[in-house]
Amino acid sequence: MKGEKPRKIAVANEKGGVGKTVTVINLAAAMVEKNMRVLVVDMDPQGSASSGLGTRPENTALSTYDLIRNAKPVDAEKVVVRTPWDGLDLLPAHPDLSGADIELVNVYGRENRLKRGLKTLSGQYDIVLLDTPPSLSLLTVNVFTYADEVLVPCQTHPYAYAALSELFDTIEAVREEIQPDLSVMGILATLFDQRTRVSHRILQALREDERYAPMLMRTVIRINTTIAESADVGKPVVFYRSGSTGAQDYRALAEEITGS
Ligand SMILES: Nc1ncnc2c1ncn2[C@@H]1O[C@H](COP(=O)(O)OP(=O)(O)O)[C@@H](O)[C@H]1O
Ligand SMILES: [Mg+2]
DSSP: TSOOEEEEEEEOOOOSSSHHHHHHHHHHHHHTTTOOOOEEEOOEEEEEEEHHHHHOOOGGGOOOHHHHHHSSOOOOHOEEOOOOOTTEEEEEEOOGGGGHHHHHHOTTTGGHHHHHHHHTTTOOOEEEEEEOSSSOHHHHHHHHHHSEEEEEEEESSSHHHHHHHHHHHHHHHHHHHHHHTTTEEEEEEEEETTTOHHHHHHHHHHHHHHTTTGGGGEEEEEOOOOHHHHHHHTTTHHSSSSTTTTHHHHHHHHHHHOOO
16 A cells, blocks of 8 residues: 555544544554554544553643644654554644644634644555544544544444434534545444343444444444453553454454455
């Protein structure tokens, strides 16, 4: 894939706790296992993707905030953190990102800042995976303006399912106003608990829903406590416990997405 443009995949859902960050970290790891060069871009001020990859957001000298805060962006190359895993690089977040919405409120072209900041860097990667905060802020709009595809994790829980239509309205609005080429890659059922009836019921509802069924990814991400444990130690579960169901599910997802 060298020399071609990378696939730019945003992982987004305005709800928190649905598995966005875990999906970014582990999909990235599973793709790196397939010898792809992957860049993770952390656009959530909470920095969970950064810490999940072993970087402390509050300690990073330069962050994604520096790519969007000034009229003249810093060189993205200087923001890149090499993770302990070959082929997996990170643009870390910083807590100050949370102020960007207000700081840039009167700035013309503010939704283009990330796209501009990443222009020179993207060519070095096969895949760019972007993590977003749980709100439709300027940060998410910057991610949507840069990305080509959105992957939407949906917790197999009634509230999460009900909130999907709002999210798709938002994506449609971004498409109309800013990024006509933005496509929905799919809906990813997450935090599936085989033992509970509600998990099965919601998965079934997604599979039968006229609007969502065609978008539903084949892979379902099961609940796996090892995932939470691995986030604590700052490693993707794919590398932390290679045989866990969490690792298996994210490998299956990587295969489904890349077709290899
Ligand atoms: N498949 C899973 N199995 C077990 N725990 C999970 C799984 N996916 C996510 N979690 C946990 O659920 C919480 C929310 O996940 P996270 O990816 O941070 O959601 P979001 O980024 O959407 O807010 C975290 O504590 C995470 O460790
Ligand atoms: Mg998150």
